[in-house]
Amino acid sequence: MREIFGSELQKLHTRFSEMGMMVNEAIYNAVKAFVDHDRELAQNVINNDNQINAREVDLEQRSFEMIALQQPVTSDLRMIVTIMKASSDLERMGDHAVSIARSTIRVKGNPRVPEIEADIAKMARFVEKMVAAILDAYVKTDAKKAKKIAGQDKKVNQAFQDIYTDCIKQMQQSPETVVGSSDYMMVASYLERIGDYVTNLSEWIIYLKTNKIVELNNNDNERM
Amino acid sequence: MATIIETNDTHLYYGKKEALKGISMAFTANEITALIGPSGCGKSTLLRTLNRMNDLIPNVTITGKITLNGQDIYAPEMDIVELRKEVGMVFQQPNPFPFSVYDNVVYGLRLAGIRDKRQLDEAVETSLKAASVWEETKDVLHQSALALSGGQQQRVCIARVLAVKPDVILLDEPTSALDPISSSKIETMLLTLKKDYSIILVTHNMQQAGRISDRTAFFLDGRLVEYTNTTKFFTNPSKQESEDYISGRFG
Numbered sequence: 001m002r003e004i005f006g007s008e009l010q011k012l013h014t015r016f017s018e019m020g021m022m023v024n025e026a027i028y029n030a031v032k033a034f035v036d037h038d039r040e041l042a043q044n045v046i047n048n049d050n051q052i053n054a055r056e057v058d059l060e061q062r063s064f065e066m067i068a069l070q071q072p073v074t075s076d077l078r079m080i081v082t083i084m085k086a087s088s089d090l091e092r093m094g095d096h097a098v099s100i101a102r103s104t105i106r107v108k109g110n111p112r113v114p115e116i117e118a119d120i121a122k123m124a125r126f127v128e129k130m131v132a133a134i135l136d137a138y139v140k141t142d143a144k145k146a147k148k149i150a151g152q153d154k155k156v157n158q159a160f161q162d163i164y165t166d167c168i169k170q171m172q173q174s175p176e177t178v179v180g181s182s183d184y185m186m187v188a189s190y191l192e193r194i195g196d197y198v199t200n201l202s203e204w205i206i207y208l209k210t211n212k213i214v215e216l217n218n219n220d221n222e223r224m
Numbered sequence: 225m226a227t228i229i230e231t232n233d234t235h236l237y238y239g240k241k242e243a244l245k246g247i248s249m250a251f252t253a254n255e256i257t258a259l260i261g262p263s264g265c266g267k268s269t270l271l272r273t274l275n276r277m278n279d280l281i282p283n284v285t286i287t288g289k290i291t292l293n294g295q296d297i298y299a300p301e302m303d304i305v306e307l308r309k310e311v312g313m314v315f316q317q318p319n320p321f322p323f324s325v326y327d328n329v330v331y332g333l334r335l336a337g338i339r340d341k342r343q344l345d346e347a348v349e350t351s352l353k354a355a356s357v358w359e360e361t362k363d364v365l366h367q368s369a370l371a372l373s374g375g376q377q378q379r380v381c382i383a384r385v386l387a388v389k390p391d392v393i394l395l396d397e398p399t400s401a402l403d404p405i406s407s408s409k410i411e412t413m414l415l416t417l418k419k420d421y422s423i424i425l426v427t428h429n430m431q432q433a434g435r436i437s438d439r440t441a442f443f444l445d446g447r448l449v450e451y452t453n454t455t456k457f458f459t460n461p462s463k464q465e466s467e468d469y470i471s472g473r474f475g
Contacts, residue, residue, distance in 0.1 A: 073434075
């Protein structure tokens with residue numbers, strides 16, 4: 001019996017990791033499309049999002065069934081709960097990738113600001129790396145690494161602040177860049193939100209490993 | 225949290241086989257303690273040492289100390305009948321005597337010499353009510369208890385224990401022979417009873433331990449592996465052996 005449950009659990013884990021890769025790819029492509037002004041790639045990101053959404057539903061369905069039929073406890077239960085909660089975080093990250101892609105499509109044709117675009121590209125690469133690292137930490141159930149990655153979110157928040165300030169300055173100096181710059185601000189804020197979801201994921205990895213529900217990047221308050 | 229029963233380095237041997245390998249634990253009053261573990265791990269043996277049921281088995285040797293309210297229950301001056309009045313036991317198979325429901329419940333009281341009909345009547349009603357079986361039996365009190373369903377018989381057996389007003393109730397897999405509805409009635413009843421009694425429960429049903437017990441003790445091969453509060457035990461046990469057992473990774 002345990003073997004059957006174990007293999008179901010392994011399948012769930014694999015399908016969740018795949019979802020992580022799908023979302024990671026969506027973010028990567030959305031950023032690449034933004035940097036390269038590639039509308040076609042941006043459209044691909046938008047089109048592929050329904051696969052990510054479907055995967056989330058599929059993971060939830062399987063999790064509910066396993067809880068109802070197998071009554072898992074301790075680490076088994078934590079794994080299922082982690083996947084249920086973390087898959088909804090991943091799904092939201094995918095939505096932000098879509099939003100970046102939409103901005104890419106919109107921004108084309110408007111006067112641009114190369115310096116700000118370069119800063120956004122830099123911020124994007126940093127976020128991308130955080131996403132890849134947190135997925136790796138999940139696969140290894142590495143709570144220490146997860147916590148460290150969440151610590152990097154401060155840098156993402158700072159990058160957002162800097163880009164925001166630059167955009168405002170730019171709009172004041174050259175009103176013709178107002179439309180483009182407001183999209184820059186939005187893209188930076190989507191990236192900032194993705195960073196927040198990385199923090200959520202690291203909280204779930206810590207729960208998975210330690211059974212502690214923690215709130216990171218918020219005075220490190222602990223519940224339980 | 226007052227301790228009601230305490231075992232101190234309790235060893236039990238069936239002949240040469242060591243069934244309990246030094247158990248030291250304290251049972252808290254007015255709580256439900258669940259004893260779990262695979263068959264042969266010693267949990268029922270331990271339960272039976274708590275009211276000296278093992279005295280009846282030949283070739284049993286018990287060392288270490290067990291106290292009830294601070295009093296050594298294996299001391300020579302201990303009166304076993306008195307002990308079993310204070311520490312009652314309910315078994316896996318409902319075992320009503322082949323008498324009427326009424327005579328079953330008052331059995332212990334009559335043994336103790338009580339003859340006053342009003343007192344007996346009152347004990348029957350109170351005990352059957354406390355065991356949540358009064359409504360089903362009040363009109364058939366003088367019919368045979370054997371005619372009742374298994375779940376009703378088990379609750380009558382619990383009433384029989386309650387009638388002598390024990391401090392502690394030991395239950396050895398009390399619901400394993402019952403359907404889920406009867407089991408649920410007994411679980412609800414135990415939760416109600418714990419304000420007046422200390423309850424120690426051997427169960428193979430993990431969900432039952434999780435649902436009703438305050439503390440869980442996990443035994444393996446005659447050893448007490450882990451003893452902690454039930455929520456902690458079922459969400460994040462300290463020992464790998466506990467984790468493996470409750471996740472079904474054994475055997």
